[in-house]
Amino acid sequence: MITVRAIHVSVTTLEGPTPAARFENILRSIALQRRELLGECDAAKWQTSTPHIVCSTTLGETLSWTGLSWNSLQSIAGFKRFDGDFGVFVDAYECASWGYAIRFARGVLGAQRVLLSIVDGNLLDLAYWKSSSDWGVSGFVSTQLALELGEVRESQCQTGFCAGGMAEFAMHVRRAAGQAEEARVAIPFCPPRTRSMFARALKRSKLTEDLYYLHGHCFGSDPWMGIAYDNDQSPLSAKIYLACSLALRGYFAIYRINLSHDCVVMNKCRRPSV
Numbered sequence: 001m002i003t004v005r006a007i008h009v010s011v012t013t014l015e016g017p018t019p020a021a022r023f024e025n026i027l028r029s030i031a032l033q034r035r036e037l038l039g040e041c042d043a044a045k046w047q048t049s050t051p052h053i054v055c056s057t058t059l060g061e062t063l064s065w066t067g068l069s070w071n072s073l074q075s076i077a078g079f080k081r082f083d084g085d086f087g088v089f090v091d092a093y094e095c096a097s098w099g100y101a102i103r104f105a106r107g108v109l110g111a112q113r114v115l116l117s118i119v120d121g122n123l124l125d126l127a128y129w130k131s132s133s134d135w136g137v138s139g140f141v142s143t144q145l146a147l148e149l150g151e152v153r154e155s156q157c158q159t160g161f162c163a164g165g166m167a168e169f170a171m172h173v174r175r176a177a178g179q180a181e182e183a184r185v186a187i188p189f190c191p192p193r194t195r196s197m198f199a200r201a202l203k204r205s206k207l208t209e210d211l212y213y214l215h216g217h218c219f220g221s222d223p224w225m226g227i228a229y230d231n232d233q234s235p236l237s238a239k240i241y242l243a244c245s246l247a248l249r250g251y252f253a254i255y256r257i258n259l260s261h262d263c264v265v266m267n268k269c270r271r272p273s274v
Contacts, residue, residue, distance in 0.1 A: 001156055002102065002257045006146035008037045009221070009228050010268040012121040014140065019066050022123045023059070026142070030054065030117050033144050037115075040264040041146055045113075052115040053088045053101040057219040057247075058140075060091030062123045095188065095220040095245045098145075099159045099253020106149045118143040118220040131216075134248055136191040139216035141269055143224045147257075155179065156256040162246075166194055169246045170201035176242055176254045177205040183240040183256060184208055184230065186223035189215065208241075215269065220245050227259065228267040 013029040016022035038046055063070060070089045088104070090097045098118050105114040119142045122129040131137045158176060162168040177185050185205045187198055189212040199207070208226035211218075218225060223243040231239075239259045246252045 001150060001153075002255060003148040003150060004145060004227075004257055004259050004263055005148060006037050006041050006144075006264040006266070007224060007228050008033050008144040008266040008268075009225055010142050010266075012119060012140040012142045014121050014123065019062050019123045020068055022121070023062060023068060026059070026119060026121060026123075029142060030119060030144070033117070033142060034115065036266065037144050037146060037264070040266065046115065046146060049111075050113045050115055051087050051105055051109055051111050052117065053090060053105060054117045054119060055090045055097035055101050055220055056119050057091065057094040057097070058120045058122060058129055060089075061126075065124060093159075093251040093253075094247035094249060095222070096159065096247045096251040096253040098220050098224075099157070099245065099255055100251075102147065102149070102255065103157065103159055112149055114147050114149060116145040116147060118145075118224065120219045120221070135188075135217040136212065137216035139189075139218040141215065141218050141221045141225065143221040145224060146264075158252075158254040160252055161250045162252060163250055165250075166190075166197065166246065167201075169244075169252055170198055172252060173198075173242065173244050173254060174201050174205075176244075176256070177202060180240060180242060180256050181205075183242045184227075185242045185244065186226040186230075187244045188222045188246060189217050189226075225267075225269065228265050228269075231259070231263075231265045232267055 013025050016025050090101045093100045105111040121140045129138055186208040189210055195210050208230045227241050241257050244254045
């Protein structure tokens with residue numbers, strides 16, 4: 001099973017006069033986020049031969065429209081000097097990209113650990129990314145995970161495609177939850193109508209809080225933010241979760257993960273104090 005050793009969640013930095021400048025600032029914020037995360041972990045263990053993969057739903061469009069290059073941006077921003085490069089950028093599977101990135105790290109790279117960043121931002125200030133009838137109002141955050149991959153069974157780590165949208169996806173999640181009754185289920189943040197459909201389909205499961213009312217739909221970060229908030233609400237202990245994401249194009253990821261008893265949770269998107 002995949003073990004989560006650290007979660008770091010923060011609002012995406014979107015400052016800068018041009019898309020390229022804003023993208024560079026996002027990369028700098030990812031690097032600083034990594035430094036903070038590793039500062040709370042065994043940094044030497046994680047910095048040695050650990051791939052760092054960046055996933056996004058929204059940022060690939062910025063690269064395509066502006067002609068920017070992932071590698072050139074890292075060079076311009078000085079990351080090879082500043083904090084090491086980020087290696088692979090994955091956006092083809094949209095919100096579910098993190099699941100395919102984990103599968104790539106384990107199956108292709110043979111990695112035992114991976115640092116995973118899930119980052120989104122509306123760098124071109126497009127109306128489409130602000131809100132949509134498909135997912136509601138958007139939120140833009142940066143989530144970073146330190147994962148130990150261990151022995152991964154296929155039944156615990158599902159990626160695939162569903163043509164039936166949220167309804168079919170909910171059935172996939174229900175089947176996975178039925179095989180892990182102890183797991184708390186972290187699903188995408190959705191407008192109330194969609195969330196009520198999930199609640200009916202998963203009425204026998206315990207869901208993490210839907211934070212749509214606070215942050216909107218935060219793309220691939222949603223389940224991980226739900227897990228981070230879940231551990232704001234109760235003492236941290238070893239817990240089993242299902243992290244679940246669905247892409248607009250139909251790709252999905254459903255992973256059973258273990259939150260270690262000493263997991264570091266750095267949540268900089270906490271709910272406002274009353």
